[in-house]
Amino acid sequence: MSVSSHLLINEGAMGRNRAVRRLGQLGLWLNPVFAYFFLWAPILILVLFSFNESRSVASFTGFTLKWYNNILNNVMGAERAFSTEIMLNAFRNSLFVGTIATIIATVLGTMIALAMARGKFPGKKLIDGLLFLPVVIPEITQAISLAIFFKVAFDWIATISGERIFPGFHTIIMAHVTFNISFVAIVVRARLADMDPQLEEAANDLGANPWQTFWRVTFPLILPGVISGALLAFTLSLDDFVITFFTSGVGTSTLPVFVYGLLKLTVTPEVNAISTIMMVLSTLLIGISLVLQGRSASRV
Amino acid sequence: MSQRLKRLRQDGVFLAAPTILWLVIFFVLPLAVVLVFSFMSRGRGGVAIMPFTLDHYQRTFGVFFIILQRSIGLAALTTVVCLIVGYPLAFFISTRRRRIVQQIALFLVILPFWTNFLIRTYAWRILLGEEGTINGVLLSLGLISEALPLLNTQLAVLIGLVYGFLPFMVLPIYASVERFNFRYVDAAHDLGANDVRTFTRVVLPLTLPGVLAGCALVFIPSVGAFVTPDLLGGTKGLMIGNLINKQFGGSGNMPLGSALSIVMMAVVMISLLVYVFADRREARA
Numbered sequence: 001m002s003v004s005s006h007l008l009i010n011e012g013a014m015g016r017n018r019a020v021r022r023l024g025q026l027g028l029w030l031n032p033v034f035a036y037f038f039l040w041a042p043i044l045i046l047v048l049f050s051f052n053e054s055r056s057v058a059s060f061t062g063f064t065l066k067w068y069n070n071i072l073n074n075v076m077g078a079e080r081a082f083s084t085e086i087m088l089n090a091f092r093n094s095l096f097v098g099t100i101a102t103i104i105a106t107v108l109g110t111m112i113a114l115a116m117a118r119g120k121f122p123g124k125k126l127i128d129g130l131l132f133l134p135v136v137i138p139e140i141t142q143a144i145s146l147a148i149f150f151k152v153a154f155d156w157i158a159t160i161s162g163e164r165i166f167p168g169f170h171t172i173i174m175a176h177v178t179f180n181i182s183f184v185a186i187v188v189r190a191r192l193a194d195m196d197p198q199l200e201e202a203a204n205d206l207g208a209n210p211w212q213t214f215w216r217v218t219f220p221l222i223l224p225g226v227i228s229g230a231l232l233a234f235t236l237s238l239d240d241f242v243i244t245f246f247t248s249g250v251g252t253s254t255l256p257v258f259v260y261g262l263l264k265l266t267v268t269p270e271v272n273a274i275s276t277i278m279m280v281l282s283t284l285l286i287g288i289s290l291v292l293q294g295r296s297a298s299r300v
Numbered sequence: 301m302s303q304r305l306k307r308l309r310q311d312g313v314f315l316a317a318p319t320i321l322w323l324v325i326f327f328v329l330p331l332a333v334v335l336v337f338s339f340m341s342r343g344r345g346g347v348a349i350m351p352f353t354l355d356h357y358q359r360t361f362g363v364f365f366i367i368l369q370r371s372i373g374l375a376a377l378t379t380v381v382c383l384i385v386g387y388p389l390a391f392f393i394s395t396r397r398r399r400i401v402q403q404i405a406l407f408l409v410i411l412p413f414w415t416n417f418l419i420r421t422y423a424w425r426i427l428l429g430e431e432g433t434i435n436g437v438l439l440s441l442g443l444i445s446e447a448l449p450l451l452n453t454q455l456a457v458l459i460g461l462v463y464g465f466l467p468f469m470v471l472p473i474y475a476s477v478e479r480f481n482f483r484y485v486d487a488a489h490d491l492g493a494n495d496v497r498t499f500t501r502v503v504l505p506l507t508l509p510g511v512l513a514g515c516a517l518v519f520i521p522s523v524g525a526f527v528t529p530d531l532l533g534g535t536k537g538l539m540i541g542n543l544i545n546k547q548f549g550g551s552g553n554m555p556l557g558s559a560l561s562i563v564m565m566a567v568v569m570i571s572l573l574v575y576v577f578a579d580r581r582e583a584r585a
Contacts, residue, residue, distance in 0.1 A: 017494040031388035039412050042423035045433055057426045058436025112319035119312015130323050138524020140541045141561045149330035178326040241418055242526055263422045275419040286414045
């Protein structure tokens with residue numbers, strides 16, 4: 001079959017085929033070159049210009065650390081006073097919100113993952129949808145729906161009790177927990193799917209009660225999944241801008257919200273320097289968490 | 301299965317209850333409020349008041365239709381560009397012979413995305429600005445005589461969106477190509493198919509699930525983008541996300557913002573349904 005069909009192909013078609021193949025091979029080499037350049041150039045140029053002697057981002061005139069020095073000493077640009085204190089405060093806010101939201105989301109996400117994997121009750125399809133939606137709907141929709149909801153709820157509380165609640169850490173944390181639950185649940189469910197349910201039945205046959213079975217058998221086995229879920233939730237929380245922007249109150253800005261305020265202004269070398277610092281920090285943070293994750297996964 | 305274990309399984313309801321309650325209060329209820337708001341009138345300070353009206357939907361499909369159109373168009377274009385750049389890239393990565401090279405190639409795609417989205421977007425302001433790097437280089441080379449208007453255009457938004465969401469295209473396609481058995485290519489060649497035919501009849505159909513997932517993962521966040529057009533688009537590159545944001549400022553209009561959000565969600569839901577439908581059909585074929 002193969003021989004006869006090859007014989008049927010005329011010279012012109014084979015020549016064309018060869019040309020197509022060469023073009024394809026060329027494309028397959030040029031594309032990655034272009035793609036990697038596209039992915040890396042903006043970031044590298046940002047880092048480069050944070051060390052630029054002049055304020056320009058059009059040409060590199062010489063190496064300096066003065067912009068980094070400026071950020072640490074409360075100076076920023078000519079037009080605007082910059083406070084290192086406010087930035088550090090925003091960073092503390094981020095860590096605080098991230099920690100609390102991660103704890104709550106991890107507990108709630110793990111609970112629903114366990115219920116979905118082991119429980120037998122009606123409406124599971126519906127719950128699946130409920131868990132899936134927060135992952136796919138645009139951030140801005142979730143952000144404004146929470147903003148409106150908090151406003152309506154606080155107005156209502158004010159008319160009933162006369163006590164006015166303002167948005168702040170509590171609203172940011174509630175919002176972060178909401179978008180993080182689904183991510184934790186997805187990660188923990190993947191781990192539960194890998195686990196043999198007969199281990200639980202064995203523990204049960206050996207006389208362990210459900211509580212003992214959970215803490216002695218199930219939990220240790222899904223722990224790597226729970227840790228991965230928690231790390232993912234923490235990262236998403238630290239990184240979130242849109243939803244935090246709409247749910248934060250006065251004085252409770254997180255680091256991304258603070259940085260957004262700077263980025264909206266003009267391009268300045270100090271902003272480049274702050275961006276570079278944040279880039280290094282988040283890369284380190286995620287790198288460390290991945291190493292930890294790998295370790296905890298290999299131990300079990 | 302023992303009686304006790306059976307009871308434990310039924311207890312799953314109690315285990316699920318707190319989370320379901322949380323999501324109903326902080327996810328379903330807020331969306332329901334947005335839906336109700338979208339049919340209400342605008343009061344002083346942009347709040348929602350009675351009576352019910354269809355005004356905001358009329359405006360969404362009237363004066364603001366051009367922005368809705370632009371958002372969907374830009375998101376579709378972003379998806380196409382990501383596909384054109386991402387498919388060969390995913391193919392390149394998954395066809396590296398040595399495992400370690402493959403992993404490094406993949407890591408080089410993911411690493412830039414560990415940086416905050418805001419900062420990645422801001423980096424393009426440095427490049428595209430009137431006194432930015434691209435104009436600086438072109439001017440000093442004498443290729444142009446005055447700075448090109450790159451920033452605050454739809455092109456800038458397109459570049460920013462492609463930059464922001466490219467890995468969402470690359471990763472699912474990579475997963476598909478990785479599973480693809482390259483002996484099928486030899487088989488197709490033996491049966492007399494040329495390279496183009498082999499690609500369109502064998503390689504593409506078998507990696508289509510990854511392509512479909514990638515398209516959905518790029519299109520959906522692009523339609524709802526807010527940060528990218530906000531930092532790179534100016535007034536020319538305004539998208540529906542910015543329009544929604546504006547309704548929550550000083551001279552805002554929350555019911556209008558709600559109606560815009562509902563329409564945007566409808567677009568997202570329709571594209572999700574298209575994806576699910578296409579994916580099912582693909583799986584059956």
